[in-house]
Amino acid sequence: MFAIPYEAPYGVLGMKFRCLSDHDCKAVHKNRYLNPSGNGTRLYNTADLFRNEEFLAIAEGEIDAITSHMAGIPTVGAPGATSWKPEFTRMIRGYKAVYVYADNDDGGTGLEKFAEPLAALIENARVILLPEGHDVNSFVQENGYDALKELIGV
Numbered sequence: 001m002f003a004i005p006y007e008a009p010y011g012v013l014g015m016k017f018r019c020l021s022d023h024d025c026k027a028v029h030k031n032r033y034l035n036p037s038g039n040g041t042r043l044y045n046t047a048d049l050f051r052n053e054e055f056l057a058i059a060e061g062e063i064d065a066i067t068s069h070m071a072g073i074p075t076v077g078a079p080g081a082t083s084w085k086p087e088f089t090r091m092i093r094g095y096k097a098v099y100v101y102a103d104n105d106d107g108g109t110g111l112e113k114f115a116e117p118l119a120a121l122i123e124n125a126r127v128i129l130l131p132e133g134h135d136v137n138s139f140v141q142e143n144g145y146d147a148l149k150e151l152i153g154v
């Protein structure tokens with residue numbers, strides 16, 4: 001499995017794991033991701049909250065957050081709108097703009113179940129709907145990092 005460290009400026013707080021096999025994860029072991037018990041539900045890549053920028057992006061999941069971060073955009077990864085916690089909202093105050101990515105490869109659930117409910121909780125939030133058929137990662141693979149920055153307007 002691919003190890004995903006949850007790293008804060010003062011160290012690693014936890015680890016998640018993503019299956020890299022070609023099989024249908026749901027059929028073999030229920031989940032593509034393994035979140036060891038005791039790990040809790042955390043915001044991913046909180047180190048980007050300490051950057052001196054007026055804007056922030058929120059992606060659904062770690063892989064999209066890594067891709068957006070690699071594009072030079074300060075980005076945290078949310079565990080999913082239903083497991084969002086009030087303390088996450090408190091960590092995301094004071095930004096001029098918070099871009100919430102909505103995946104568009106899932107028949108509308110990225111927008112309706114993730115981005116819109118999340119944007120309603122966060123001040124100065126703007127939903128960024130990815131083009132049809134894309135999540136953040138596939139969009140960058142096809143169009144490059146600069147295209148992602150253009151999409152959100154930074």
Ligand SMILES: [Zn+2]
Nearest residue numbers: 019021025032
């Ligand atoms: Zn698997």
